[in-house]
Each structure stands twice: as C-alpha cells, then as structure tokens.
Amino acid sequence: MPRYAFKVEYDGRPFSGWQRQADLPTVQGAVEAALARLEPGPHTIAAAGRTDAGVHARGQVCHADLARDWSPFTLLNALNHHLKPAPVAIVAAALVPPDWHARFSAVERRYLYRLLNRRARPTLEDGQVWQVPRPLDLDAMREGAGHLVGRHDFTTFRSSICQAKSPDKTLDALDIDRVEGPGGPELWFRLRARSFLHNQVRSIVGTLERVGAGAWTPDDVRTALEARSRPACGPVAPPYGLSLVAVGYPDDPFAEDDTGRA
Known part of the structure; x- marks a missing residue:
C-alpha cells in the first residue's frame, strides 16, 4: 500500500482538537472522512502532533496508507473537494517511503x-x-x-x-x-x-x-x-x-x- 504525506492547514475554532473523538468534530475526523470518500472503508491517519481544541495549523503534517496509486496532485485536489466546507485544506501532498512516519520521523x-x-x-x-x-x-x-x-x-x-x-x-x-x-x-x-x-x-x-x-x-x-x-x-x-x-x-x-x- 503506498504511503502519502500531507501538509495540512486548518482553523481550529470549530474543532475539539486534532485527535479523533466520538461524537465531536475533530480535524483528524474530517480528513479521514474525506479519505473514505475516495477509498471506501475506515482510514486511520497519523499526525506530527495533536493540537488542542481551538489551536490552528499552517504546517501540520500527517500520513495515510492508501490502496490506489494516486498522483499527489490528483489526491490533493480530490481531498480538498471532499473537505469542503470544513476550514481544513491539504496544501501539499507527497508519496513517501513505507517506513516514513509523520510523528516519529520528525526532528x-x-x-x-x-x-x-x-x-x-x-x-x-x-x-x-x-x-x-x-x-x-x-x-x-x-x-x-x-x-x-x-x-x-x-x-x-x-x-x-x-x-x-x-x-x-x-x-x-x-x-x-x-x-x-x-x-x-x-x-x-x-x-x-x-x-x-x-x-x-x-x-x-x-x-x-x-x-x-x-x-x-x-x-x-x-x-x-x-x-x-x-x-x-x-x-x-x-x-x-x-x-x-x-x-x-x-x-x-x-x-x-x-x-x-x-
């Protein structure tokens, strides 16, 4: 399964932080829902850091493993389409090695x-x-x-x-x-x-x-x-x-x- 890295920008005000929570809006939940619109099934993404409720990001980084070989350009545009109207945008996408990790590879x-x-x-x-x-x-x-x-x-x-x-x-x-x-x-x-x-x-x-x-x-x-x-x-x-x-x-x-x- 190819692994993709994403640079994510978001306004944290409508969200209960980054990390997925049951029955609460989160940034992770919004991105995973957008991924599910592209490839059916549950998705779990890992992020470089878990921002708190109300905290913003201009350069959050996360990664996801997908079944299809997407071009990063196509993947970015498709995700941004499905993220509307949430104040979340994928500003960059890249194919990364299978052992690359948004959190543990960060320095x-x-x-x-x-x-x-x-x-x-x-x-x-x-x-x-x-x-x-x-x-x-x-x-x-x-x-x-x-x-x-x-x-x-x-x-x-x-x-x-x-x-x-x-x-x-x-x-x-x-x-x-x-x-x-x-x-x-x-x-x-x-x-x-x-x-x-x-x-x-x-x-x-x-x-x-x-x-x-x-x-x-x-x-x-x-x-x-x-x-x-x-x-x-x-x-x-x-x-x-x-x-x-x-x-x-x-x-x-x-x-x-x-x-x-x-």
Whole structure:
C-alpha cells in the first residue's frame, strides 16, 4: 500500500482538537472522512502532533496508507473537494517511503503564538490572536524567556493530564518579536523544539505575559521552572493565538512538491 504525506492547514475554532473523538468534530475526523470518500472503508491517519481544541495549523503534517496509486496532485485536489466546507485544506501532498512516519520521523516542531497588543478588540483577526490591551515590556519578557531555553524539567509548564513519559524537554529557541500585524502591534512568540509537552507553549506564553505586564519579574520565571510544580505556572494563554507552523524532517517530503500549482 503506498504511503502519502500531507501538509495540512486548518482553523481550529470549530474543532475539539486534532485527535479523533466520538461524537465531536475533530480535524483528524474530517480528513479521514474525506479519505473514505475516495477509498471506501475506515482510514486511520497519523499526525506530527495533536493540537488542542481551538489551536490552528499552517504546517501540520500527517500520513495515510492508501490502496490506489494516486498522483499527489490528483489526491490533493480530490481531498480538498471532499473537505469542503470544513476550514481544513491539504496544501501539499507527497508519496513517501513505507517506513516514513509523520510523528516519529520528525526532528522538530515550530509554533507561533500571536498576541495583539492594542486596546480595541480584534474584528478581522478575531479567533486568530490573543488580545491584551495593557502595555507589555518586551525586554523583560525576553529576559524571562531566556530562563526556559535549553534542556529542563518542564513539569511547571505542562498540563496535569499530559501523557508524555518524561517532563524533560529541550527548547531549542524561544524568540519574541514586536511586529506590525494587519490589525496593529503584535508580539510574536516563536518556539522551536523536537517535541513539546501538552499545553507547554500556551503555559509559557501566559507566564511571559505576566512578566510583560509587570506582575512577575523575569527571575520569577526561573523560580517557577525550578519549582517543577504545575501550580507555580502563570495563567495559560488561550488556544486561538497558537498555530503549528512547521514540522521538520531530515529529508523534507515536500521539497519538490508541485501540488499547489495553479
């Protein structure tokens, strides 16, 4: 059976996360239903990461084994036809080796969190950003973020229901930049790691917002990290500002992709 990799973009707001759940709308369920319209029978796809309810993706990656030999271009267009009107799109498709795995072959994940820093509530960007009306100290937030880069026990910054075997993770990068977004000034939090714990990114962003607001000092972030205790974490940022933007592999399966051509 040929194996295909897909790069998936979706708006997470209508879904109860990526992972299939009985009687609840999920992104995995939508993609598997579209596959079933092409090849009858149950389909099970594997993804690079399981995003939570309300979290978006621009570069989620999954794979599926199919019975037919599809051209990636035909497969992409057929899936997108059957995914309508759900806010899910296959933006690239590629034939991959039978031992390639969307999750286990990945070597890094990249997330972007967007914080809209203005007093007026968002309208056009509603559901895509976290609006914080108060001024935020970018330098203090960057100083606090510096305590989190590297390998640490991230117990403080993971959900109490996280199923990871170990809280030890290496955060390779945590950059915070002020950008002029389409609706005004934004803070962009860019995080990169091989893998993340459940709620890790949103826990970090919510804690750093407290630093920017002056409620925490940058050193309080280090104290919270060293506490290795979930109650020591700051507030968890809402899901709708977060997007999985890219998944990295030793050999990019989409490097020679032409399925997005007009």
